[in-house]
Amino acid sequence: MRHVTRCRRACQADSVPGILAFRRFGRFRFALTAAITAVGLIAACSTPVGEPPAPAPVPAPGDPHSLTFPRTATYFLNQQELPSVDELARYDVVVIDNEWANRKPREYFDELRHANPRLRLFAYVNVVDHPDQLGSEAYWANRYALWQYDQNGESAFPDSWLAHTMDGAPVSEWPESTMTNLTDQAPRINGQVFAEYAANWVVDDVWSAGVWDGIFLDVWGDRIYSANRDHWDIDSDGTDEPDDAIYGFGNPWERGVNLAEQIIRRRIPDAILIANGDRTLLAQQLDGRAWEKFADPRADRNPMFDIEQYASLTAEGDHRMPGLAMTIDRLGPAPHSAPDFQRARYFLAATLLQDGFWAPMGADYDEPAYFDEMDGGGLGPGYLGHPLVANPSPAALNDPYADGVGSLGHGLFRRDFEHGIVLLNTDGKAREVQLETPFRRLHGSLDPSTNNGATVTSVTLQPSDGLVLLRENP
Incomplete structure (x- = not known):
């Protein structure tokens, strides 16, 4: 049985009339877990919610150089346009399609970094879905190289590197595309399996643009x-x-993924590598997951x-340190x-229980969203400062609140920052x-009814709600 969580658009037209360039709009897939144990982030603590916790000291950050x-x-995965520099520069992590490095001048990316020195720019990459058609080479330069399209729009990509059944039926996980054979059992062509070829394409045709801080590996x-x-038939036998x-x-698919990761990490050791979906963090090859x-x-x-998995997989040491989760x-x-x-x-409060980055979107992945809580209503990026407890474990979140992180009771959590x-x-x-x-x-302008600048000694959180409060004398 397959379980799929996805949000996609079928296609986007590029600059050549009548030619459709098929493009995924950010999709992840998750295995549904059959059982959720009682040992989670909903543990109750003995401190009554109505009684104030003991004062926590203002945190002394453990890493003064961390964000x-x-x-x-x-x-942001729109294929036809990018937001303005000012709009994208509001965010600390920006994921855009790898082709934009060929479509935008270098000055665009320089302006982004100048506008927000915190910003890290990621190239979105998908090497699994071979498209049946592709637009012009000028618009899809990287994919032309990956899928071996010629100027007439014909692909010379080896058919044996595409997933097929024994009787030749194509395997697809996305409309009007054929899935590649990413297993380590794929036929060797010119001495390499597809996983090796794809990994080298990531380095030679994507990373080589010189504008990226990291690679986002989709599917x-x-x-x-x-x-x-x-x-x-994974081995054409x-x-x-x-x-x-x-x-x-x-198994063969995961071994192929692992082989590709090893090549990418070896060839671009300083790149930040993030994967989506059901990917095991292994040997510090990846920096994290989304x-x-x-x-x-x-x-x-x-x-x-989700919160327990996010807290656990972000805290554990199988990703490259210090890690990056989104x-x-x-x-x-x-x-x-x-x-x-x-x-x-x-969602932001849940993300703030660990050290990840929160990406709010509107109706789809072509509509960035922004809220008072993201810059403190104009206070600026990173206005909360450093946490008292960096990289907290799920156990620290489950324990009764103390020293700046933990549970205030069943389903209620707190984390302190400078x-x-x-x-x-999370309660009902x-x-x-x-x-x-x-x-x-x-003191916010988008949600002034909640963010009204008032001084409070107690607050009431509605079910499935979060709240950011500022210290009176930080």
Whole structure:
């Protein structure tokens, strides 16, 4: 059985009339977990919520060179245009398609970095879906090289590097494309399997542009749940291998992914590499992972499971240190209502329980979104400063609140920063929190009813809500 979480657009036309360039719009797939254990982030603590916790000292940051909080991101995959420099420069992590390095002058990227020295720029890459058609070479230069298209629009890409069944039927996980054979059992052509060829393309045709800080590897996991065929011939021996002999950790597909990661890491050791979906973090080859539709019950996600997984996989040491995790949430077209603002606070607060970057989007991955909490209502990037406890483990979040991080009761969490605190209510009922000292609400323009600048000694969080408060005397 396949379980797929995705958001896509079918196609985008490029600058050549009548030719469609097929393009994925940011998609991740997640395995649905059969059981959620009682040992999670919903552990209750013995301190009553109505009593203020003991004062926490203002944190002394453990790494003075690390990026301050909140950490923000955008996952912008529109193929026809990019936002202005000023709009993109609001975010700390920006993911855009790798082809933009060929479409925009170098000055555009220089201006981005000048506008926000915190900014890290990622090239979106997908080496799994071979398109049936592609637009002009000028517009799709990198893909022309990857898929070996000529000027007449014909692909010379080896058919044996595409996934087929024993009787020649193509395997697809995305409309009007054929999935590549990323396994380490793919036929060798010119001495290499496709995984090796693809990894070298990432370095030679994407990274070589000289504008990127990192690579975002999409459709990059131990499994491909969305493939339309469970059995296919991975080694061209005339026999279809079953799903459980292709996918999963240690099997041919994952071994091919691992081989490609090793090549990319060896050739560009300083690149930040992020993968999506069901990818095991292994031997510090990747810097981290991304979570789409993070903690969003409207997208059939289990919020507590997502938060626990995010906290655990971001804290553990199998990624390259210090790591980089990203959470992504779509909030609907032009988010502006009170429910939109509450959902945004919730997702950001959940992200702030660990050290990741939050990417809010509107209706799709061509509509960046921004909220008061991301810059403190005009205070500036990273206005909360450093956390008291960096990189907290799930155990630290489960334990009763102490020294700047932990649980305030069933489903209620707090984390402290130099200049403020974040509260998250994952419970199904409103929760009142007594504060040990006066704090101040943000003074925002987008959501002034919540962010009214008032000084408070207690706050009430609605179900599935979050809140950022500032210290009166940081």
